[in-house]
Amino acid sequence: MEDTYRHKGMRNQLVKQIAHKGISDEKVLEAVRAVPRHFFFDSAFTEHAYDDKPFPIGSGQTISQPFTVAFQTQLLEVQPGDKILEIGTGSGYQAAILAAMRARVYTIERHRDLYKKSQQIIDKMGFKRIQFFLGDGYEGKEAYSPYDKIIITCGAPFMPEKVLDQLKPGGYIVAPIGEGSIQEMQRWEKQKDGEFVKSSYGNFSFVPMIKGKH
Ligand code: SAH
Numbered sequence: 001m002e003d004t005y006r007h008k009g010m011r012n013q014l015v016k017q018i019a020h021k022g023i024s025d026e027k028v029l030e031a032v033r034a035v036p037r038h039f040f041f042d043s044a045f046t047e048h049a050y051d052d053k054p055f056p057i058g059s060g061q062t063i064s065q066p067f068t069v070a071f072q073t074q075l076l077e078v079q080p081g082d083k084i085l086e087i088g089t090g091s092g093y094q095a096a097i098l099a100a101m102r103a104r105v106y107t108i109e110r111h112r113d114l115y116k117k118s119q120q121i122i123d124k125m126g127f128k129r130i131q132f133f134l135g136d137g138y139e140g141k142e143a144y145s146p147y148d149k150i151i152i153t154c155g156a157p158f159m160p161e162k163v164l165d166q167l168k169p170g171g172y173i174v175a176p177i178g179e180g181s182i183q184e185m186q187r188w189e190k191q192k193d194g195e196f197v198k199s200s201y202g203n204f205s206f207v208p209m210i211k212g213k214h
Contacts, residue, residue: 003036010050017052023070031100040091059111061207063091075174075187076149078103087137088153092118095130105130106144108137111214136212140166155183155206176206
């Protein structure tokens, strides 16, 4: 794995594009600039790594579009030291972006192959603040709860109840919610009394959140 000036140049272009599309949080843009997205691609496809598009990563899954990763990350308002639960590790790219922003990341994937592959890549990159779990995201990860922030990166038909219980008061959960091929990006903020204040941020299309491990 090599990160050349050419790759860095392409990343700078990508950052300009997503800034133009509405990402304004400089810390998010800095993380996209810092994390080599091509490390998450098979070597035959690395020329696609800096297009602002999703891309297949095997097991019928995709690495999310860079704009979408940045958009969800911006909604999380990540602070250094935040403890963040991610549901849907996939390639591991989103987890790397959060770790680059100095969050402590707990990430769950239901596909064994992706769980293994993402871990290998992240280990090679040297990130220390990411822990990987094979499991069903509908259960969350109670052992390490509560979390400051939670991010779901697959299309959830509804907000999973158990996961909501694992969020700290004052914390956010950001998730694409919807049953069909289109989901609505939602952010729910947990109040001190345990109630949620909900906001919506437009339509996106994710691979579905599926029950059980694979
Ligand atoms: N964050 C990823 C996006 C991957 S796509 C990235 O940066 O690449 C969404 C992922 O969610 C897929 O890998 C899919 O297998 C996973 N997924 C779907 N349902 C799940 C569930 N119930 N629990 C955990 N992961 C799930």
